Amino acid sequence: MSDAIQRRQFLIGAGGATLAAAVPPAAPAAETPLLSAPSQPAAPQQAAGDSFQILSAAEAAFLGAVADTMIPADGLSPSGSDCGVVVYIDRQLAGAYGAGSRIYTAGPFQPPQRGTGWQSPLPPLGFFRAGIAAADHWCVATYGHSLDHLDEAGRIVALKAMEKGEASFQGIASKLFFVELLQLVMEGFFSDPIYGGNRDKASWRMVGYPGLPATYREKIEAWRGKRYEQDPQSIADFS
Amino acid sequence: MTRRLKEVDAVLVGMGWTGSIMARELSRAGLSVVGLERGQDRKPADAFALPGIRDELRYALRQELMLDPAVQTVTLRHDDSQIAQPVRRFGSFLPGDGVGGMGTHWNGQTYRFLPSDHKLRSHLSQRYGAKAIPEDMMIADWPIGYDELEGHYARFEALCGISGKAGNIRGEIQEGGNPFEGWRSGEYPNKPLKSSQGGVLFAAAAKSLGYHPFPSPAANASNPYTNPEGVKLGGCQYCGHCERFGCEADAKASPQTTLLPVLAKDPRVEIRDLAYVSKLNYDRKAKRITSVTYVDLRTGEELEQPAGLVILSAWVFGNTHLMLHSGIGTAYDAKTGKGTVGRNYCYQINSGAQLFLENEELNPFMGTGALGMVIDDFNGDNFDHSGLGFFGGGYVTLNTLGARPISFRPVPPGTPAWGKEWKAATAKWYRHGATISVQGSNYASRGNHLDLDPTYRDPLGRPLLRMTYNFTDNDRKMSAFVTGKAAEIAKAMGAQHVGVRARSGDFDVVPYQTSHNTGGTPMGSDPHTSVVNRYLQSWDAHNLFVLGSSVFPQNAGYNPTGAVGALAYWAADAIVGKYLKNPSALIPA
């Protein structure tokens, strides 16, 4: 394990311990604020030094809270935002993906029927902007705080409500938003580090994915049934 | 205005597997050939090079090598009571784009159909009685028997250097091969790939249950291979990046690694890329296509290419769409059952059982697009369907295709999708999870079809193709049954957890299932129920031949391309051996 990762895990591990003290209450009650304001702003912020091409401060804070709740720091890896997931999402939304490349965009539009998939008139950048605004609005209305100002237990409850589609956002189905969000977060965690996420190949180390060059012609039989390990290598290591 | 070009002997629409094979065969017969391909002509040595080709996000998720839905897509509804919506993002299937077509980024699992698949309706009628076949199941016999096509299957396998083990050579059952397969004139051109640990365990468990495991036939060369065209394929690196990627080792058979180098040197063949065909120009009286119209995507100019012979090799959607849009033949009407173009649209009913082997080191990232052990005991009519309430089946396989981590993250059933517990499970099981999958048949149903959408248009201003499609009860029952067998094998392998996912509910375009779409221009012996005859010649335009899985009357429980390649050679033989001598309808309508 690299020194950088060890250092980071140590720092984050310490933070995680304080968070874990705020034990989650069982179920969300939609109307009453679930959690009182945390005594300190508990949500981890983006790793120091990250700057964004297109995300506003509030959007980055929301995504940081999401990334760190979906991918909490522990002995297995640093937190989502420390792994660069928010930077990844920023770069994706600022680029061709966010602008709607590889999407058929002609109207008319209707909300999706079962089985027809993506039907948003908005490109992904606009969709996520609207979704983040709706999610934060709902969080404030329901819990009294935006997502990044909830403690970890509160964020888990809020994200679960979105995942189940029980969070009633204005104008956007919370479940649909959640599915797209989860996908982007996982892409940021697991993709090649050239896209800004998966810093230090943290996720590849976590699962034991060796990365490149992936030439196993002489290895597949020799290592059959035996654990093959390699310090993971990514595209930049060969460029 | 449209600029009219000089007439050529033959024009092909689409330069994937089928277009490349046909271009080669027509040139061999001395014809001047123009291949029009909508997408780019990528140069493999540059476009598929290390390290950039190992980029899962770019190729697998953002689908760089595949068709952009903004260029062409379809609309979908489950039945004709609904208003179809466009497929705005591709998910369940991934059409190809560019010279090489889908063959550029396919896996390479290269099967033959069973002899009984070639005469499905008569086979099932004989065995179970004609009344046993549900009324709205529009299955049909192929107009070509297995015996007739055997040599053409073999030819495609030789072109690709398929790695595998024969199970039946001229009627003699071979140890270690598939005992259910049709006879073969000889062994596979290349020996089987080296198995993964998952494959070894699957084969042992399947055998212990009395089944007949064999290595998946693979267009991933187990050893370097020189094909009959003189083109050299490299030895497979087991990099686990076939599906959705180009191959940097030239080891995956594709048009680029088997035929295009020959066509590039051929003065009689001209491939024009970024040439998007909008229409076939049809002389209804003369029953022939006079020319094709296309847009040069570099300039926006519209051009007309006259040709004596026209080949549709634009895959299922392109073939069906161009026939409907050009007014060739009669569009199928699901209400009356009349008309033929758009009929017999089918897909593939895939499912699986995910299994978790705590104490096994599977090294799942060492794999190939077609690395697997397979049983065929529950495919087609290889087992007795009496009393089962369905027809069809599928092969059951443990494939080790690679373990690219954005998409390959197996966790036991019941694990949350994110958070601490998800993370721990992902870290724990990544190296110990595998899937036994079922490649299930899909038998044509009266309601499932393709036609033109009344509302949505493509960038050329044409109506989009509309897909009316859903799974049928037959499909769901078949899937439940065969997936149950997959789960049984998973348990016999000693799995701690098994997640069983049979195909149920409605068709959904989001999760990837397979790009094995079929039908729309079915072949047959009766012009009232088919679009092309047994030579894949249009009943309505004698100089038009249609290639690809769009000619299947139904889909079998196999990947299609072995049969697609064989049929391309078959049609080429008919054109060269029969049609050119007397250009007219080869079978009277």
Ligand SMILES: Cc1cc2nc3c(=O)[nH]c(=O)nc-3n(C[C@H](O)[C@H](O)[C@H](O)COP(=O)(O)OP(=O)(O)OC[C@H]3O[C@@H](n4cnc5c(N)ncnc54)[C@H](O)[C@@H]3O)c2cc1C
């Ligand atoms: C990810 C993936 C994995 C697969 N794995 C397997 C497998 O393991 N085994 C198997 O048997 N099959 C597999 N397939 C399917 C296989 O790739 C296809 O069956 C086969 O390549 C089809 O060949 P084709 O020539 O019919 O069509 P294509 O290869 O699709 O070629 C058609 C060409 O026509 C062009 N075209 C279409 N319309 C027009 C137009 N209007 N004008 C100009 N050009 C046009 C397209 O751009 C395309 O290049 C896979 C497919 C995918 C996407």
